Amino acid sequence: MRILIAEDEIEIAKALKVLLERNKYSVDIVHTGADALDYITVSEYDAIVLDIMMPGMDGLTVLRTIRERGNSTPVMLLTAKAEIEDRVAGLDAGADDYLPKPFATSEFIARVRALTRRHGSYTPSLLANGKTQLDCNKYELIHNGKTIRLNNKEFQMMELFMRNPRHVFSSEHLMDKIWGLDSDADIDVVWTYIGFLRKKLKQLNADVEIKTVRGAGYSLEEIKC
Numbered sequence: 187m188r189i190l191i192a193e194d195e196i197e198i199a200k201a202l203k204v205l206l207e208r209n210k211y212s213v214d215i216v217h218t219g220a221d222a223l224d225y226i227t228v229s230e231y232d233a234i235v236l237d238i239m240m241p242g243m244d245g246l247t248v249l250r251t252i253r254e255r256g257n258s259t260p261v262m263l264l265t266a267k268a269e270i271e272d273r274v275a276g277l278d279a280g281a282d283d284y285l286p287k288p289f290a291t292s293e294f295i296a297r298v299r300a301l302t303r304r305h306g307s308y309t310p311s312l313l314a315n316g317k318t319q320l321d322c323n324k325y326e327l328i329h330n331g332k333t334i335r336l337n338n339k340e341f342q343m344m345e346l347f348m349r350n351p352r353h354v355f356s357s358e359h360l361m362d363k364i365w366g367l368d369s370d371a372d373i374d375v376v377w378t379y380i381g382f383l384r385k386k387l388k389q390l391n392a393d394v395e396i397k398t399v400r401g402a403g404y405s406l407e408e409i410k411c
Contacts, residue, residue: 188212192222193237212342219243233301238265253280260301313348316393329390347406356403
Protein backbone atom coordinates (compact mmCIF):
# COMPACT_ATOMS: atom_id res chain seq x y z
CA MET A 187 0.00 0.00 0.00
CA ARG A 188 1.36 3.38 -1.03
CA ILE A 189 0.53 6.68 0.68
CA LEU A 190 1.32 10.29 -0.21
CA ILE A 191 1.68 12.78 2.64
CA ALA A 192 1.55 16.48 1.73
CA GLU A 193 2.44 18.41 4.90
CA ASP A 194 4.39 21.67 5.10
CA GLU A 195 5.53 21.06 8.70
CA ILE A 196 8.62 18.97 8.01
CA GLU A 197 8.89 17.30 11.41
CA ILE A 198 5.23 16.25 11.36
CA ALA A 199 5.66 14.85 7.85
CA LYS A 200 8.74 12.86 8.89
CA ALA A 201 6.97 11.49 11.99
CA LEU A 202 3.95 10.37 9.96
CA LYS A 203 6.22 8.74 7.38
CA VAL A 204 8.00 6.72 10.09
CA LEU A 205 4.66 5.76 11.65
CA LEU A 206 3.20 4.55 8.37
CA GLU A 207 6.35 2.66 7.36
CA ARG A 208 6.26 0.81 10.68
CA ASN A 209 2.77 -0.28 9.66
CA LYS A 210 4.04 -1.65 6.31
CA TYR A 211 3.04 1.26 4.08
CA SER A 212 5.24 2.79 1.39
CA VAL A 213 5.28 6.56 1.84
CA ASP A 214 6.16 9.61 -0.23
CA ILE A 215 6.28 13.02 1.43
CA VAL A 216 6.08 16.51 -0.08
CA HIS A 217 5.78 19.92 1.55
CA THR A 218 3.89 22.04 -0.99
CA GLY A 219 0.63 21.71 -2.85
CA ALA A 220 2.36 22.05 -6.21
CA ASP A 221 4.68 19.12 -5.44
CA ALA A 222 1.71 17.06 -4.25
CA LEU A 223 -0.06 17.63 -7.54
CA ASP A 224 3.08 16.66 -9.48
CA TYR A 225 3.46 13.40 -7.51
CA ILE A 226 -0.23 12.51 -7.88
CA THR A 227 -0.03 13.13 -11.62
CA VAL A 228 2.82 10.66 -12.24
CA SER A 229 2.18 8.04 -9.53
CA GLU A 230 -0.63 5.89 -8.18
CA TYR A 231 -1.50 5.98 -4.48
CA ASP A 232 -3.83 4.00 -2.27
CA ALA A 233 -4.53 7.06 -0.14
CA ILE A 234 -3.46 10.72 0.06
CA VAL A 235 -3.05 12.76 3.24
CA LEU A 236 -3.31 16.50 2.53
CA ASP A 237 -2.65 19.32 4.94
CA ILE A 238 -5.01 22.17 4.08
CA MET A 239 -2.73 25.06 5.03
CA MET A 240 0.25 24.68 2.68
CA PRO A 241 2.19 27.52 1.03
CA GLY A 242 1.20 28.46 -2.49
CA MET A 243 -1.39 25.93 -3.60
CA ASP A 244 -3.36 24.82 -0.53
CA GLY A 245 -4.71 21.36 0.13
CA LEU A 246 -8.28 22.17 -0.93
CA THR A 247 -7.05 23.43 -4.30
CA VAL A 248 -5.03 20.24 -4.81
CA LEU A 249 -8.07 18.16 -3.87
CA ARG A 250 -10.44 20.00 -6.21
CA THR A 251 -7.90 19.73 -9.05
CA ILE A 252 -7.43 15.96 -8.79
CA ARG A 253 -11.18 15.36 -8.49
CA GLU A 254 -11.79 17.49 -11.59
CA ARG A 255 -9.26 15.26 -13.39
CA GLY A 256 -11.21 12.17 -12.40
CA ASN A 257 -8.81 10.91 -9.71
CA SER A 258 -10.84 9.01 -7.10
CA THR A 259 -7.99 8.12 -4.71
CA PRO A 260 -9.21 8.43 -1.09
CA VAL A 261 -8.07 11.69 0.52
CA MET A 262 -7.82 12.62 4.19
CA LEU A 263 -7.44 16.30 5.05
CA LEU A 264 -5.34 17.45 8.01
CA THR A 265 -5.92 20.89 9.46
CA ALA A 266 -5.51 22.96 12.58
CA LYS A 267 -8.99 24.36 11.90
CA ALA A 268 -11.79 22.51 13.63
CA GLU A 269 -14.81 24.67 12.72
CA ILE A 270 -17.72 22.84 11.11
CA GLU A 271 -17.60 25.18 8.09
CA ASP A 272 -14.04 24.06 7.31
CA ARG A 273 -15.02 20.40 7.51
CA VAL A 274 -17.98 20.98 5.22
CA ALA A 275 -15.75 22.81 2.72
CA GLY A 276 -13.29 19.92 2.70
CA LEU A 277 -15.96 17.27 2.25
CA ASP A 278 -17.67 19.31 -0.46
CA ALA A 279 -14.33 19.52 -2.30
CA GLY A 280 -14.19 15.73 -2.41
CA ALA A 281 -12.39 14.65 0.77
CA ASP A 282 -13.13 11.19 2.17
CA ASP A 283 -12.06 12.03 5.72
CA TYR A 284 -11.04 15.01 7.82
CA LEU A 285 -8.72 14.92 10.86
CA PRO A 286 -8.18 18.04 12.99
CA LYS A 287 -4.79 18.66 14.61
CA PRO A 288 -3.57 17.66 17.11
CA PHE A 289 -4.52 14.01 16.78
CA ALA A 290 -3.55 10.68 18.31
CA THR A 291 -1.27 8.54 16.16
CA SER A 292 -3.49 5.52 16.78
CA GLU A 293 -6.48 7.38 15.34
CA PHE A 294 -4.44 8.51 12.34
CA ILE A 295 -3.37 4.94 11.53
CA ALA A 296 -6.93 3.64 12.00
CA ARG A 297 -8.27 6.24 9.58
CA VAL A 298 -5.58 5.49 6.99
CA ARG A 299 -6.44 1.80 7.22
CA ALA A 300 -10.10 2.62 6.66
CA LEU A 301 -9.21 4.74 3.61
CA THR A 302 -7.06 2.03 2.04
CA ARG A 303 -9.70 -0.65 2.68
CA ARG A 304 -12.22 1.59 0.93
CA HIS A 305 -9.90 1.86 -2.04
CA GLY A 306 -8.84 -1.79 -2.01
CA SER A 307 -11.09 -2.86 -4.84
CA TYR A 308 -9.30 -0.48 -7.16
CA THR A 309 -5.70 -1.30 -6.25
CA PRO A 310 -4.39 -4.85 -6.78
CA SER A 311 -2.13 -6.37 -4.15
CA LEU A 312 -0.20 -8.08 -6.97
CA LEU A 313 1.50 -6.00 -9.64
CA ALA A 314 2.62 -7.81 -12.78
CA ASN A 315 4.99 -7.14 -15.63
CA GLY A 316 5.42 -10.06 -17.97
CA LYS A 317 5.38 -13.15 -15.73
CA THR A 318 7.09 -11.30 -12.89
CA GLN A 319 4.88 -10.22 -10.00
CA LEU A 320 5.31 -7.99 -6.97
CA ASP A 321 3.25 -8.83 -3.88
CA CYS A 322 2.52 -5.47 -2.26
CA ASN A 323 1.33 -7.07 0.98
CA LYS A 324 4.24 -9.45 1.54
CA TYR A 325 7.00 -7.35 -0.09
CA GLU A 326 7.92 -10.29 -2.32
CA LEU A 327 8.98 -10.64 -5.93
CA ILE A 328 7.50 -13.70 -7.64
CA HIS A 329 8.41 -15.49 -10.86
CA ASN A 330 7.35 -18.99 -11.93
CA GLY A 331 6.50 -19.97 -8.38
CA LYS A 332 9.78 -18.74 -6.87
CA THR A 333 9.72 -15.86 -4.41
CA ILE A 334 12.28 -13.52 -2.91
CA ARG A 335 11.79 -11.04 -0.09
CA LEU A 336 12.50 -7.32 -0.49
CA ASN A 337 13.39 -4.88 2.25
CA ASN A 338 11.42 -1.63 2.58
CA LYS A 339 13.51 0.54 0.24
CA GLU A 340 13.88 -2.25 -2.33
CA PHE A 341 10.11 -2.68 -2.30
CA GLN A 342 9.42 1.03 -2.73
CA MET A 343 11.79 1.20 -5.70
CA MET A 344 10.45 -1.98 -7.32
CA GLU A 345 6.86 -0.86 -6.81
CA LEU A 346 7.62 2.40 -8.61
CA PHE A 347 9.13 0.52 -11.53
CA MET A 348 6.30 -2.04 -11.68
CA ARG A 349 3.63 0.64 -11.67
CA ASN A 350 5.44 2.57 -14.40
CA PRO A 351 7.00 0.03 -16.80
CA ARG A 352 9.28 1.45 -19.49
CA HIS A 353 9.24 4.85 -17.81
CA VAL A 354 12.74 6.26 -17.31
CA PHE A 355 13.43 7.50 -13.77
CA SER A 356 16.45 9.66 -13.07
CA SER A 357 18.59 8.99 -10.01
CA GLU A 358 17.44 12.32 -8.57
CA HIS A 359 13.79 11.39 -9.00
CA LEU A 360 14.29 8.00 -7.35
CA MET A 361 16.18 9.67 -4.52
CA ASP A 362 13.36 12.13 -3.87
CA LYS A 363 10.59 9.55 -4.17
CA ILE A 364 12.11 6.84 -2.00
CA TRP A 365 14.45 8.55 0.48
CA GLY A 366 12.57 11.85 0.63
CA LEU A 367 13.28 15.47 -0.12
CA ASP A 368 14.97 15.97 3.24
CA SER A 369 17.19 12.88 3.27
CA ASP A 370 20.88 13.18 4.11
CA ALA A 371 21.69 10.02 2.12
CA ASP A 372 24.14 10.28 -0.77
CA ILE A 373 22.66 9.86 -4.24
CA ASP A 374 24.98 6.86 -4.78
CA VAL A 375 22.54 4.91 -2.60
CA VAL A 376 20.21 4.80 -5.63
CA TRP A 377 22.81 2.92 -7.68
CA THR A 378 23.39 0.57 -4.74
CA TYR A 379 19.70 -0.35 -4.50
CA ILE A 380 19.40 -0.73 -8.27
CA GLY A 381 22.18 -3.31 -7.88
CA PHE A 382 20.32 -5.10 -5.09
CA LEU A 383 17.17 -5.36 -7.22
CA ARG A 384 19.06 -6.52 -10.32
CA LYS A 385 20.66 -9.29 -8.27
CA LYS A 386 17.31 -10.45 -6.90
CA LEU A 387 15.65 -10.36 -10.31
CA LYS A 388 18.51 -12.46 -11.67
CA GLN A 389 18.17 -14.96 -8.79
CA LEU A 390 14.52 -15.43 -9.82
CA ASN A 391 15.39 -15.73 -13.52
CA ALA A 392 12.76 -13.03 -13.96
CA ASP A 393 11.59 -11.94 -17.39
CA VAL A 394 12.09 -8.25 -16.59
CA GLU A 395 15.23 -6.25 -15.93
CA ILE A 396 16.19 -2.76 -14.79
CA LYS A 397 18.05 -1.19 -17.68
CA THR A 398 20.35 1.81 -17.54
CA VAL A 399 19.37 4.53 -19.99
CA ARG A 400 22.61 6.40 -20.53
CA GLY A 401 22.41 10.02 -19.39
CA ALA A 402 18.78 9.66 -18.30
CA GLY A 403 18.28 7.06 -15.58
CA TYR A 404 16.72 3.62 -15.17
CA SER A 405 13.77 1.79 -16.68
CA LEU A 406 12.03 -1.56 -16.10
CA GLU A 407 11.86 -3.53 -19.34
CA GLU A 408 10.75 -7.01 -20.35
CA ILE A 409 13.59 -9.27 -21.43
CA LYS A 410 13.17 -10.12 -25.09
CA CYS A 411 13.61 -13.80 -25.93
